[in-house]
Amino acid sequence: MSLPSGTRNYTYAQDMAILRTRTHWVLFFGFLVLLFTAPLYLGNYWLGVANLIGITLIAATGLNILTGYCGQLSIGHAGFIAVGAYTSAILTNRLELPFLVGLICAGLTAGFIGLIFGIPSVRVKGFYLAITTIAAQFIIIWVINHWSALTGGFVGIKVPYASIGSFVFKSEASQFYLIITITALCIFFAKNLARTKVGRAFIAVRDNDLAAQVMGINLFYYKLLAFFIGCFMAGIAGSLLAHWIGFMNAEQFSLTESILYIGMIIIGGLGTTLGPILGVVFIRLLQQILTVEFVPFLERTITALPSGFATGVTPMLFGLVIVLFLVLEPRGLAHRWALLKSAYRLWPFSY
Amino acid sequence: MAELFQLLITGIAVGMVYALIALGFVVVWKSSSVANLALGQLVLFSSWFTYGMLVQAKFPLWLAFPLVIIFALALGWLIERFALRPLIAQPILSLITVTLGIAYFIEGIVTFIWPWSVDALPRLFPIEPLHIGDAVVSQEYVWVACISLLVFGLLTAFFRYHKMGIAMRATADDQMAVQACGIPVTRIFSMSWMFACLVAAIGGVLISSIGGITHGLVETGLKAFSVVILGGLNSFAGAIIAGPIIGLAENLGGGYLTPFLWAGVKDIIPFVIIIIVMLIKPYGLFGEVRIERI
Numbered sequence: 001m002s003l004p005s006g007t008r009n010y011t012y013a014q015d016m017a018i019l020r021t022r023t024h025w026v027l028f029f030g031f032l033v034l035l036f037t038a039p040l041y042l043g044n045y046w047l048g049v050a051n052l053i054g055i056t057l058i059a060a061t062g063l064n065i066l067t068g069y070c071g072q073l074s075i076g077h078a079g080f081i082a083v084g085a086y087t088s089a090i091l092t093n094r095l096e097l098p099f100l101v102g103l104i105c106a107g108l109t110a111g112f113i114g115l116i117f118g119i120p121s122v123r124v125k126g127f128y129l130a131i132t133t134i135a136a137q138f139i140i141i142w143v144i145n146h147w148s149a150l151t152g153g154f155v156g157i158k159v160p161y162a163s164i165g166s167f168v169f170k171s172e173a174s175q176f177y178l179i180i181t182i183t184a185l186c187i188f189f190a191k192n193l194a195r196t197k198v199g200r201a202f203i204a205v206r207d208n209d210l211a212a213q214v215m216g217i218n219l220f221y222y223k224l225l226a227f228f229i230g231c232f233m234a235g236i237a238g239s240l241l242a243h244w245i246g247f248m249n250a251e252q253f254s255l256t257e258s259i260l261y262i263g264m265i266i267i268g269g270l271g272t273t274l275g276p277i278l279g280v281v282f283i284r285l286l287q288q289i290l291t292v293e294f295v296p297f298l299e300r301t302i303t304a305l306p307s308g309f310a311t312g313v314t315p316m317l318f319g320l321v322i323v324l325f326l327v328l329e330p331r332g333l334a335h336r337w338a339l340l341k342s343a344y345r346l347w348p349f350s351y
Numbered sequence: 352m353a354e355l356f357q358l359l360i361t362g363i364a365v366g367m368v369y370a371l372i373a374l375g376f377v378v379v380w381k382s383s384s385v386a387n388l389a390l391g392q393l394v395l396f397s398s399w400f401t402y403g404m405l406v407q408a409k410f411p412l413w414l415a416f417p418l419v420i421i422f423a424l425a426l427g428w429l430i431e432r433f434a435l436r437p438l439i440a441q442p443i444l445s446l447i448t449v450t451l452g453i454a455y456f457i458e459g460i461v462t463f464i465w466p467w468s469v470d471a472l473p474r475l476f477p478i479e480p481l482h483i484g485d486a487v488v489s490q491e492y493v494w495v496a497c498i499s500l501l502v503f504g505l506l507t508a509f510f511r512y513h514k515m516g517i518a519m520r521a522t523a524d525d526q527m528a529v530q531a532c533g534i535p536v537t538r539i540f541s542m543s544w545m546f547a548c549l550v551a552a553i554g555g556v557l558i559s560s561i562g563g564i565t566h567g568l569v570e571t572g573l574k575a576f577s578v579v580i581l582g583g584l585n586s587f588a589g590a591i592i593a594g595p596i597i598g599l600a601e602n603l604g605g606g607y608l609t610p611f612l613w614a615g616v617k618d619i620i621p622f623v624i625i626i627i628v629m630l631i632k633p634y635g636l637f638g639e640v641r642i643e644r645i
Binding site for chain 2: 067071073075117119120123124126127128130131132134135136139142145146147210256260263266270309312313314315316317318320321322323326327330
C-alpha cells in the first residue's frame with residue numbers, strides 16, 4: 001500500500017485503519033452527511049434512482065464477494081435475488097409476518113438455495129460453474145412461474161410496504177433511509193470481510209484453488225461459504241426490491257439482468273470494495289439517462305427512427321460497454337481511480 | 352404406442368439440431384478454450400436474418416441461403432477479430448464474460464431491427480404428416496433429422512480430409528506444436544468462430560422453420576449447453592451422441608411428466624440434466640478429465 005509522502009504508520013492500529021488521515025475522516029463524514037441529507041435536495045424521481053442504486057449495490061457487493069474475491073463465476077444472480085424477493089413477498093403478504101422477519105428469511109432462503117447450486121463448484125470451475133448457475137437461474141424462474149399457488153405465477157404477487165413496529169416506510173424518502181442504511185452496512189461488512197482470515201482464504205482460492213488446498217484451506221467450506229454470503233446478500237437485496245416496488249413478477253429477474261450484474265462488477269473492477277459501487281452507479285445512471293432522457297430526446301428530434309430503437313439501444317450499448325471494458329480496461333474503473341490517486345499523490349513529480 | 356413413436360421421432364430430430372449447435376461450441380472450446388455463451392443469441396440472430404432475407408427482402412431460396420451462410424461466416428469473423436483476439440491469454444473469467452457481453456449486444460441488435468419479436472419463417476419442408484403404422488409423424492421432423500445427419504457427414508469429412516480441418520484438429524491437440532509447424536493459430540481461431548456461427552445458423556433455420564422465430568430460440572441455444580455438458584466439453588462424438596439423448600429426455604419427459612408436474616416441464620428438463628451431470632459426472636460422458644498441476 002503506497003501512502004502519501006510524510007504519512008507514516010506508527011502503530012498496528014494505524015496500519016489496519018480503513019480511514020488513515022484527518023482528510024480521510026473529513027471527507028468520509030462529509031460524504032455521509034451529503035448522503036443522509038439527500039432527501040432534502042433530491043426530488044422523488046432521483047430518490048427513486050438512488051433507491052434502485054442502493055438495492056443493486058447490495059446484490060452486486062454479494063456477487064463481488066462470490067466472483068471477485070472467491071473467483072466463482074455466477075451467472076444466476078438475478079435468480080437468487082428472485083428467491084429473496086419472493087420469500088419476503090410470500091412471508092409478509094400471505095403469512096402477514098413482520099418485515100424484518102421477511103428480510104432475514106429472504107437472505108437465509110436465498111443463501112441456502114445458493115448453497116445447493118454451489119455444491120458443484122467444489123469439483124468444477126470456470127465454464128462448468130457458469131453453466132450450472134445459468135441452469136440455476138432457469139430452474140428458479142421456472143419454479144416461480146409455475147408454483148402459482150404460492151408465488152402467484154405469471155400474474156405476480158403484491159407486496160406490502162416495509163414496516164418496523166408501527167412505522168411504515170411509505171414515502172420514497174423513508175425507504176431511501178432504510179435502503180441506504182442496509183447498503184452502507186453491507187459495504188462495511190464486505191470491506192472488512194476482505195481483510196479477515198475468511199477474505200484472505202477467498203482470495204487464495206480465487207488465485208489458485210489447488211495451491212490453496214495444499215496450503216490447508218478447506219475448499220469445500222470456503223467455496224460454499226462464498227456462495228452463502230453472496231446469495232444471502234442477493235436475498236436481502238431481493239427483499240428490499242420487493243418491498244420497494246410493491247409488486248413482484250418473475251419477468252424482473254431475467255437472464256439478461258444476471259448478465260448485467262456480472263457486467264457491473266466487471267466495469268467497476270473485480271475484487272475491490274470500490275469496484276461494485278462505481279460499476280453499479282455507472283450502469284444504473286447510464287440506464288436512467290438512456291431510457292428517460294436520451295432515447296425520448298432522440299425520438300423527438302429524429303422521427304424516422306425504427307420502432308425497436310427505444311428497446312434495442314440499451315442492451316446494445318450495455319453489451320458494447322462490457323466488451324469494451326474487458327478489452328480496454330479489464331481491471332475496471334476502480335483501477336483507474338487508484339491510478340488517478342497515485343498520480344495525484346506524486347504530483348507534480350510523477351516519477 | 353403411437354404417441355411414444357411420435358415423441359421418439361420428434362425428440363431425436365430436435366436433439367440432432369441441439370447437437371449441431373453444440374458442435375459449434377465444441378470446436379471453439381477445443382481450438383481456443385473460449386466458452387461461447389452467446390450461442391443462443393447467435394441462433395436467434397441468424398434465424399431473424401433468414402427471415403429478413405426470405406420474407407422481408409423476398410429473395411428466392413437459392414439466393415437467400417448462400418447469403419445467410421455468408422452472413423454467419425462474417426459474424427463469426429467479426430466476433431473473433433474484435434472481441435476475442437484482444438483477449439488471447441486472459442483469464443477464463445474475462446473470456447466467459449466477453450461472450451456474455453456479445454450476447455447482450457446481439458440481443459440489442461435483434462430487438463432493434465425486429466422489435467415485434469415473434470414471427471414465422473415460411474415452411475421449408477412439406478407438411479403432410481407421415482403415417483407409420485398407426486403413428487402420425489410430422490414430416491418436417493424427419494427432414495430436419497436427415498439434414499442434420501447430412502451436415503454431420505459433411506463436417507466429419509471436413510475435419511478428416513480437408514487441410515484446414517486437419518489443422519483445426521491439430522490446434523485443438525497442441526497449440527504450441529501447431530505454431531511451430533507454421534500454421535497460423537489466430538486464423539484457426541477465427542475459422543473456428545466462423546464455423547460455430549455457421550452451424551448455429553443452420554440449426555437456427557432448421558428449428559425456426561418448424562416452431563417459428565421467438566425469443567425461445569435463445570433457450571434453444573442454451574439447451575445446447577446441456578448437450579455439451581452431458582457429452583463432454585471437448586468431444587465431437589460426445590455432442591453427437593448426447594444431442595439425441597437430451598432431445599429424447601426433453602420430449603419423453605414433456606410427454607409423460609406433464610400430467611404429474613406443472614405444464615411446461617419440457618423446457619426445464621435440459622437444465623435439470625445439467626445440474627445432475629454436474630453433481631455426478633462433471634466432465635460428461637466422453638469429456639477429458641483434466642488433471643491440474645500447480
